[in-house]
Amino acid sequence: MSKLYIATGTQPKKMTIDLLERINPIKGKNKEIKIGIKPNLVCASPAEEGATTHPEIIEGIIIYLTSNGFNNIKIIEGAWVGDSTKRAYKVCGYEEISKKYDIPLIDLKDDMFVTKSYKGMELNICKTVFGLDFLINVPLIKGHCQTKITCALKNLKGIIPDTEKRRFHTMGLHKPIAYLNAIIRQDLIIADGICPDPYFEEGGRPKKLNRIVAGFDPVLMDSYAAKILGYKTEDIKYIGLAESEGVGKTLESDTEIVNIYENASAADDITIVQKEKKYLNMIEQADACSACYSNLVNALERLDESGFTENIADQICIGQAYRGYKGILGVGDCTSCFEKYMPGCPPSVDDIIKFFTE
Ligand code: SF4
Incomplete structure (x- = not known):
């Protein structure tokens, strides 16, 4: 549980397949399980701009799953308020992947929702998510101008309706993000750190970090992302709140970070210096x-x-x-x-x- 796996390089598809073959997350699972892949397509902007998940990573996941006999796969996403998920699927290269591998693209903005209650807070969550047996979260290790960073925990905001996204802000953002993650558990995280924007969630200032990080604990992943992006874990309020809700554990000095390529240089030596704004x-x-x-x-x-x-x-x-x-x-x-x-x-x-x- 408390391990992260890193592949460094510039070939996202190969790096993803290598990571998955190394950690083998579907070992022993029924091949009929319904799998949902949740990228970050916050807006209709190609991955090179630093805002959205590289389609090659999604392709790598699909190749790995289908070659192991898992074919019940869908890609799910709801872009941020003000942009169209369908436009993002097209501009970001996901329509081609969908056609090539016959994988449906689900626009969660069209979905019905289910209301769940957690510790007295009611949260509306897209219905599709409850029909999944295995959720693969594929966020970016990226900056965010309100919460400072966004990675695995906050990427789940894409599985709620637009009205709820607005309401999250009226509830202070951090607590509902933590509670959402207490309700919806992610089974696997593949975080895109190829060229994310360390400052803005909508991209435009990509920085080559040349890495993909895999793990099972979204709190640990976000704690790692905070470190890479030049923050302390405690600077990002929702990480601590999610840890308090038992979602996962933060990065500690003895957390094992495994670089899957033996000849790669140290994988955890990058830290972004945040600009004063x-x-x-x-x-x-x-x-x-x-x-x-x-x-x-x-x-x-x-x-x-x-x-x-x-x-x-x-x-x-x-x-x-x-x-x-x-x-x-x-x-x-x-x-x-x-x-x-x-x-x-x-x-x-x-x-x-x-x-x-x-
Ligand atoms: S803050 Fe107000 S104007 Fe701005 S996107 Fe939200 S609802 Fe619209």
Whole structure:
């Protein structure tokens, strides 16, 4: 349980197959089991941009499973609020994989949901997930402008409906992520660290980390991801909360990290240095959705590079908690009662830049 396996290199398909053959996660399982593969297709952006799971990794998993007689496989995902899963499947190369291996692509945005209660919190979760016997989570080791990182635990946010994604933000994000993981257990994690964006979940600044990491414990995986991305485990609140709920155990000095290629250089020697983002102090966020907040941060970073943020004197409000309230400067439809606001749900990065420059 408390082990991580790493393949380093630049050939995602081969690395994935090598990892799976090494850990043999389906040993002894009935070949009829229903298997769901959950990538991270947060938006319709090719994997090279650092936001989405490399399709070659998914292909590697499918080759491994089918060559071992496991054919009852589907790919499941629900992109973030404001983007289309179907567009993401197409742009990210998943439609080709689906055709080549006859594997269905399920858009969880079209799914019904089931309400589950955990410690008094009701969570709506897509129905498809409850029909699976084996869930393979294939997140990225990636930055996130609200929770700092996203990896195995937060990737499960793609299995809830859009309305619930918005509601997660009103509940503070961290606790519902931990509780969701207490309800839905993932059976295997293959984390894509080929060229993730260490700062933004929607990509655009890919960094070559040249690794894929496999394991069974999402808390351990996220703890490892935090370390690689330049944070301490305790900086990421939902990791500790998930550990408290018995979802897994964090990285410790005696955690075994196995590099499956003998001749590879040390696999755990990378740490990203996070940039200081002073412009974040200009934002007053209250229950903002990921896409909305991320687009604003992205726009501000670009405005900051050209020295424009110095011209913005007011605090910028964003988030669902501002609905119906008056204010001065806002971003998103939730701030429609403000004196000046950028419409959209969520508004795009380019539109936000245009709004501020105008
Ligand atoms: S406008 Fe409001 S509801 Fe829409 S994405 Fe932004 S924060 Fe979420």
